[in-house]
Amino acid sequence: MIQVKDLRKYFNVQIGILRKEVVRAVDGISFHIERGEVLGLVGESGSGKTTVGKCILRLEEPTSGEVFFNDISISGLDEKRLREMRRNMQMVFQDPSSSLDPRMKVRDAVAEPLRIHKQAKGKELEERVLSLLQSVGLGHEHLNRHPHMLSGGQRQRVVIARTLALNPKLLVLDEPTSALDVSVQAQILNLLRDLQKRLDISMLLISHDLSIIRHLGDRIAVMYSGKIVELADEERLFDNAMHPYTQALLSAIPTPEFGPKKERIVLRGEIPNPINPPHGCRFHPRCPHAMQRCAKEEPKLTNIDNEHYVACFLHSEKSQAYPNSPLCSITTSAA
Amino acid sequence: MKDALLSVRNLRVCFPTTYGLVAALDGVCLELEKEKILGLVGETGCGKTLTALSILRLLPPSARIVAGEIVLRKRNLLDLSESEIREIRGKEVSMVFQDPTSYLDPVFTVGEVMIEVLESRQKIGRREAIEASIEMLTKLRLPNPERILRLYPHELSGGMKQRVMIAIALLCHPELLIADEPTTALDVTIQAQILELIRDIVKELRTSVLLITHNLGIVAENCEEAAIMYAGTVVEHGEVRDVLEKPGHPYTRGLLSATPKLFQKKETLEVIPGSIPSLIDPPSGCKFHPRCSYAIGKCKRERPSPVGLEHGHYVSCFRIV
Numbered sequence: 022m023i024q025v026k027d028l029r030k031y032f033n034v035q036i037g038i039l040r041k042e043v044v045r046a047v048d049g050i051s052f053h054i055e056r057g058e059v060l061g062l063v064g065e066s067g068s069g070k071t072t073v074g075k076c077i078l079r080l081e082e083p084t085s086g087e088v089f090f091n092d093i094s095i096s097g098l099d100e101k102r103l104r105e106m107r108r109n110m111q112m113v114f115q116d117p118s119s120s121l122d123p124r125m126k127v128r129d130a131v132a133e134p135l136r137i138h139k140q141a142k143g144k145e146l147e148e149r150v151l152s153l154l155q156s157v158g159l160g161h162e163h164l165n166r167h168p169h170m171l172s173g174g175q176r177q178r179v180v181i182a183r184t185l186a187l188n189p190k191l192l193v194l195d196e197p198t199s200a201l202d203v204s205v206q207a208q209i210l211n212l213l214r215d216l217q218k219r220l221d222i223s224m225l226l227i228s229h230d231l232s233i234i235r236h237l238g239d240r241i242a243v244m245y246s247g248k249i250v251e252l253a254d255e256e257r258l259f260d261n262a263m264h265p266y267t268q269a270l271l272s273a274i275p276t277p278e279f280g281p282k283k284e285r286i287v288l289r290g291e292i293p294n295p296i297n298p299p300h301g302c303r304f305h306p307r308c309p310h311a312m313q314r315c316a317k318e319e320p321k322l323t324n325i326d327n328e329h330y331v332a333c334f335l336h337s338e339k340s341q342a343y344p345n346s347p348l349c350s351i352t353t354s355a356a
Numbered sequence: 357m358k359d360a361l362l363s364v365r366n367l368r369v370c371f372p373t374t375y376g377l378v379a380a381l382d383g384v385c386l387e388l389e390k391e392k393i394l395g396l397v398g399e400t401g402c403g404k405t406l407t408a409l410s411i412l413r414l415l416p417p418s419a420r421i422v423a424g425e426i427v428l429r430k431r432n433l434l435d436l437s438e439s440e441i442r443e444i445r446g447k448e449v450s451m452v453f454q455d456p457t458s459y460l461d462p463v464f465t466v467g468e469v470m471i472e473v474l475e476s477r478q479k480i481g482r483r484e485a486i487e488a489s490i491e492m493l494t495k496l497r498l499p500n501p502e503r504i505l506r507l508y509p510h511e512l513s514g515g516m517k518q519r520v521m522i523a524i525a526l527l528c529h530p531e532l533l534i535a536d537e538p539t540t541a542l543d544v545t546i547q548a549q550i551l552e553l554i555r556d557i558v559k560e561l562r563t564s565v566l567l568i569t570h571n572l573g574i575v576a577e578n579c580e581e582a583a584i585m586y587a588g589t590v591v592e593h594g595e596v597r598d599v600l601e602k603p604g605h606p607y608t609r610g611l612l613s614a615t616p617k618l619f620q621k622k623e624t625l626e627v628i629p630g631s632i633p634s635l636i637d638p639p640s641g642c643k644f645h646p647r648c649s650y651a652i653g654k655c656k657r658e659r660p661s662p663v664g665l666e667h668g669h670y671v672s673c674f675r676i677v
């Protein structure tokens with residue numbers, strides 16, 4: 022339903038008076054989301070995941086690449102047709118307080134999209150608003166409240182109700198629970214799962230937290246420094262993570278499960294500067310398996326096994342696959 | 357407990373508001389043994405940070421400590437004069453905060469701050485202070501420490517700033533380090549680095565740590581003991597595996613089952629019904645009773661006191677499961 026092809030987004034930033042640099046926030050990524058599917062996009066800060074979400078809705082104009090929604094290219098649409106199109110796609114942001122107008126009552130906030138798109142008015146509008154609120158677990162008593170009278174979790178529910186007003190086909194959720202406490206987060210995650218099942222919506226779930234992504238996602242894409250490094254269905258990714266970065270990410274997440282001791286991989290170094298990312302594979306300076314080739318060439322995202330995509334030389338050619346060796350010696354076949 | 361370094365007993369802290377005196381901490385009890393890492397866990401507003409600030413006597417001026425005592429090596433910190441507590445801050449107890457950016461003064465270099473701390477606290481000369489600073493930065497695995505001393509905070513990344521903060525906190529080899537959400541502002545892979553570092557360095561310096569976090573996973577992987585807070589009280593306290601594998605308090609159980617797991621996938625997460633109570637009008641009896649599925653009449657009327665289970669595992673609940 023959604024097809025993203027070689028999407029790139031570069032930002033120009035001014036450094037000092039005369040120097041201009043290019044930040045490559047998103048640097049050539051492709052993926053698709055099927056109808057009723059949840060794609061999880063995981064990555065650390067600065068990996069470009071939010072930019073991907075915004076480019077899909079054209080809240081940011083992509084530098085190059087295309088986004089197709091039901092085979093219609095979004096990139097070529099004019100203002101008016103884009104607005105029509107956006108009815109089908111909605112976004113939920115991280116901080117619910119800044120997504121709601123503090124002077125608007127819940128009733129008006131939820132009714133606004135219906136009014137703008139002339140979907141309902143009068144009594145029908147009232148009914149629609151109430152049923153939307155009920156679908157996210159709120160009720161009558163919340164209609165006349167202002168955002169400051171709601172808790173964080175309730176605010177996020179209002180935001181979700183508002184995005185559902187126009188029956189979208191795609192929801193882009195950008196860190197929907199990271200401003201919330203664990204017990205409230207669980208409520209919102211359950212709500213999203215119910216809504217997704219009931220309304221058969223496709224979702225792009227953006228988060229830095231793999232455990233949340235695992236809870237909701239059908240397939241998971243892992244981003245690092247503007248690129249997708251691994252893409253697979255949820256089970257496969259957790260059982261058999263192949264990219265060294267995914268493996269490190271999985272081991273770095275603290276979990277209150279004791280069980281068999283998981284392998285702890287602590288990465289050295291920091292996330293690369295997107296203005297001047299490392300040559301070759303962007304992960305190579307921190308990678309425990311880096312080879313000489315990794316510094317020179319950039320690995321492509323390749324289908325290794327049944328829709329499991331990995332961008333890593335360790336796996337790209339069968340002859341060079343060393344999935345379990347702790348440290349790879351330098352290979353001679355390169356160059 | 358035989359080797360208690362710090363014990364907080366029945367601490368009650370109130371704030372005057374337009375609605376009257378509000379008890380933000382309502383009888384907090386904690387024990388921290390020497391050279392142990394204690395994880396203090398709870399959701400927003402349960403009083404984790406306030407407990408930490410009380411230990412250092414850094415509470416906001418409107419706060420009133422109404423009852424309780426905080427004993428650090430047989431001295432009640434609440435009885436000390438302002439100049440005595442200043443001697444303790446930084447030297448015996450020091451603290452690392454959540455957001456390193458707002459605690460590092462932007463107009464001083466890392467070196468200036470570190471040297472000032474050492475000169476004022478340990479009465480040593482400048483040359484020795486520089487050497488000690490470099491040694492500490494090296495312990496925190498910061499590359500090229502001589503250069504770091506000359507840098508301003510804005511020239512450091514988030515992870516590096518937090519390492520510098522930890523270095524400053526540990527400069528005078530305190531016996532107790534309070535780390536308040538030290539990795540919440542950082543990315544997961546950087547968080548793993550910092551936590552590993554804290555674990556290693558406190559073993560080396562034989563420092564005890566009070567690690568405040570909202571993340572049960574961090575506690576499971578880094579702490580030896582855990583204390584769970586709810587609405588200004590500690591509801592469960594014990595060895596980490598006991599608390600997280602055999603939780604006795606319904607709130608601890610609820611918190612654990614509401615956390616999405618990495619290795620077992622569940623269709624729906626179990627949810628604790630209701631929300632955190634208001635401090636202005638707290639529930640009677642056990643503060644968790646309105647949200648608790650095990651609650652009986654007694655829970656509404658009386659406040660449960662800690663019941664001891666095996667090896668120092670305490671649970672404040674009438675209905676321990």
